[in-house]
Amino acid sequence: MPTATTVPADPTVGGHHGWRVVTALAITSTIGYGTLYYAYPVLLTPMATSIGSSTAAVTGALTASVLTSALMAIPVGRWLDHHGGRALMTTGSIIATALLIAWSQVHTIGQLYAVMIGIGACGAMVLYEPAFAVIVSLFTPDRRATALLAVTIVAGFASAVFMPLTGLLTEHLGWRGALLVLAAIHGTVTVPLHAMTVRKPRPTGTAPAGPVRRAHPGRRAVVHAAMRDSRFWILTATFTAHGLATSTMTVHLIGYLISRGHPATFAATATGLLGVLSVTGRLVLTAARRHLRVSTVVAAVYATQAAAVLAMPLLAATRTGAIISVIGFGLGFGITSLATPALLTEQYGTTAYATIAGRLAAPVTVAKATGPLAAAALLHISVGYAPLLVGVATCCALAAIGVTARAKVLAAANQQDDSLGLVGITDVGRDGGTGGDRGRTN
Incomplete structure (x- = not known):
């Protein structure tokens, strides 16, 4: 019978720092999904009216964003294996924040597509896939399942939190003002959390x-x-x-x-x-x-x-x-x-x-x-x-x-x-x- 030996992904991690990373990624994933994805359906109709386009054309921008995220998955995965998630996720958070601001200023359907394609690329850098890769590299198998579950449970409520929030902000500030507030939330929370908590694990694997x-x-x-x-x-x-x-x-x-x-x-x-x-x-x-x-x-x-x-x-x-x-x-x-x-x-x-x-x-x-x-x-x-x-x-x-x-x-x-x-x-x-x-x- 073959012998199976448990080998830690990183023997120095999985304690207090590891769970700090899990907490940070749970928060950033929730905010990332809430601002970069779940806000879109709420903003769809007012955006279409404001820029003078059909809802079908505006919906297509979200499809373009998701497809871009799919195309980015392979190079992002390769980067994560070689360099870890810190620089990638921090950079992605910074660019995503800038794109949320740019999104609030679009006036044509072409500008909207350009912004959403950029957001799709950033999503591949900051959402579940990179977060899971970081956790897999940090935790031994006996703790990994609990760490992954913690992130997905918290982020699973992204729609329940951010769709009503976006609706409330839109009602009082308009869709452009709502996006500026969402950009502020995204930038002030996700950028420092990714920069300060995510680190490259030792190459033990x-x-x-x-x-x-x-x-x-x-x-x-x-x-x-x-x-x-x-x-x-x-x-x-x-x-x-x-x-x-x-x-x-x-x-x-x-x-x-x-x-x-x-x-x-x-x-x-x-x-x-x-x-x-x-x-x-x-x-x-x-x-x-x-x-x-x-x-x-x-x-x-x-x-x-x-x-x-x-x-x-x-x-x-x-x-x-x-x-x-x-x-x-x-x-x-x-x-x-x-x-x-x-x-x-x-x-x-x-x-x-x-x-x-x-x-x-x-x-x-x-x-x-x-x-x-x-x-x-x-x-x-x-x-x-x-x-x-x-x-x-x-x-x-x-x-x-x-x-x-x-x-x-x-x-x-x-x-x-x-x-x-x-x-x-x-x-x-x-x-x-x-x-x-x-x-x-x-």
């Missing part, structure tokens, strides 16, 4: 599991091995399908509930539950992974989402039924953000985590950006929401199948290694590792 662990390769070799690994591409396809489903439902759920005869206020309130349920799903994953494989929990949640969407035509006619179906879907709304670092570090270690995570994030983010647009086109040519619901349920089902297939391929590879008597170093220790699946084959 951990070696990957599986076939690439034999020679204890360097960062480049780990990345190349991951790109040749079928399990990476299965995982990428899985999370891409799931991202497509979640983004589509986020945008079109209100319209669907209204089409079933519910008032707009109820539809918006029910859809707003998705943000709260994203936190619930993350808590469920963190608790369940102590007893079950991560892949088992994720596959079960994705399958539940598929069933909930398929049940909507039967349940959503009543308020109770609509809430039940939304809860069923919402439990998986934020689970991927925690599953990604768990599954990637389990398979490839921490040495090249940010680079590999960036390559996975790029197609997932593209799917999230384009999914709602494709769904809108489908609604335009179809009668009712049935084809859209079938498509979303299919994506969730494929995601569940993908997680299960990846687990089976990994188990087969581990059995082969057992038969060869390979000994390796991985992130996952049977007695304390929670970076993957508590020492179980996944």
Whole structure:
């Protein structure tokens, strides 16, 4: 049997300083998502009226921003692995603050697109992906899951805090004044926190599991091995399908509930539950992974989402039924953000985590950006929401199948290694590792 040895990502970190970093990143992620992303829907209509453009054209600027973030994910990941997050996140915060100010001064649709493309690039430098990379590099597996959960729980309330705040500021100061206040909040909080708390860890890392662990390769070799690994591409396809489903439902759920005869206020309130349920799903994953494989929990949640969407035509006619179906879907709304670092570090270690995570994030983010647009086109040519619901349920089902297939391929590879008597170093220790699946084959 191969021996799994737990190797700290940085043996000097994970104590008081490590948790100070977690606190700082929880705050900066919340403010970053609140100002750079969630403020946009609130400002959409007044912006369109002010600059004399259609809401569709203004919405396209946000899509351009998300696509830019996807393109930036790969070079940002590479930078994080080589240089750490301090300079990158601090610079990104400074530029993002300047762009929020510039956003408040746009007068044409072209200026808005230019600003939002810049904000998309900054988002890749300051939001979840770089924050997770910093945490993965700082914490040993037994503490990493708790650290990641803390950040995502706090940041999960970004929409609940900043959408009402932006609405209140817009009501009293106008959309331009609201952006200036948001820029002040962003700049005065995120810049010093990134500059003063994030630091580059010692280059200790951990070696990957599986076939690439034999020679204890360097960062480049780990990345190349991951790109040749079928399990990476299965995982990428899985999370891409799931991202497509979640983004589509986020945008079109209100319209669907209204089409079933519910008032707009109820539809918006029910859809707003998705943000709260994203936190619930993350808590469920963190608790369940102590007893079950991560892949088992994720596959079960994705399958539940598929069933909930398929049940909507039967349940959503009543308020109770609509809430039940939304809860069923919402439990998986934020689970991927925690599953990604768990599954990637389990398979490839921490040495090249940010680079590999960036390559996975790029197609997932593209799917999230384009999914709602494709769904809108489908609604335009179809009668009712049935084809859209079938498509979303299919994506969730494929995601569940993908997680299960990846687990089976990994188990087969581990059995082969057992038969060869390979000994390796991985992130996952049977007695304390929670970076993957508590020492179980996944």
